[in-house]
Amino acid sequence: MIKRLIITLMLLVLISSPALAGDYVIGEGDVLNISVWGVQEMSLSQTVRPDGKITVPALGEVVASGLTPLELQKKLTKALKKLIKNPVVTVIVEKITNNRVYVFGGGIKSGIYNIDRKTTLLQLLCQIGDLTNADLHNSYVERNGKKIKKDFYNLFVKGDTSEDINILPDDVIFIPALTEKNVYVVGAVNTPKFILYRDGLTVLEAILDAGGFNKFAKQNDVIIYRKDRGKETTIKVKLKDLMKEGDLTQNIKLKPGDYIVVKEGLF
DSSP, X not given: OHHHHHHHHHHHHHHTSTTTTTOSOOOTTOEEEEEETTOGGGOEEEEOOTTSEEEETTTEEEEOTTSOHHHHHHHHHHHHTTTSSSOOEEEEEEEOOOOEEEEESTTSXXXXXXXXXXXXXXXXXXXXXXXXXXXXXXXXXXXXXXXXXXXXXXXXXXXXXXXXXXXXXXXXXXXXXXXXOEEEEEESBSSOEEEEOOTTOBHHHHHHHTTOBOTTEEEEEEEEEEEETTEEEEEEEOHHHHHHXXXXXXXXXXXXXXXXXXXXXXX
8 A cells, every 4th residue: 555655656746747747759869767666677767869769678679759758658658568567667858958949041030949848839939039020921840851831920920829830859940031021102192102011001001101192092993912922913992982981891901012002083
């Protein structure tokens, strides 16, 4: 009874540690402390080899890389049941060496980030800091030479967490600079100008920022010229309907690089 109580208390203490709580993913170079209760010769310290494996007495080579400590513990427990009655296995990460994530690109300050627990793309983006100059649409996560996630805009700007993914050690995150930061307003406005883009900027706000319509403006003949991923589109806007009839569908949200042209009429 006392022995069972001691085992239970030890497991509770160990499970409370981040390395066993299922957050961290084991990788190459990590040092693991593996112990089997009551079997001294099977309690050892192992470094995860470049092939992702460790060597456990009586079991031979066991894949550890890519598993959490808790997953590896369960895997070893299952394997040892063939040799030991009711084995009690614990796995603790003694030294973390495989926790680097590489972030680079003109849109942010490039650097190497260390992760020591389960980390998502959104959490990492929040750590990076100012993304004002980042082109989130053309950003991507690369893993093992393949792009596994493209376009961070909906995730980071619109809050669509369904697009979030877990970040793993050695992931490469590319965030390019936003090459076009301005919105241009020309034509029948009082002060034709460019406006520094800001998130949520609408066509009506841009025109008001350009001094509003002049007396020659055809308020129902406004065109937005937009280039989106190499494709040019035109959007016709009827702002007179917006202002007089409250048709909010006409108050289009702008994107960086948009050109707003307000047509002129003689009468």
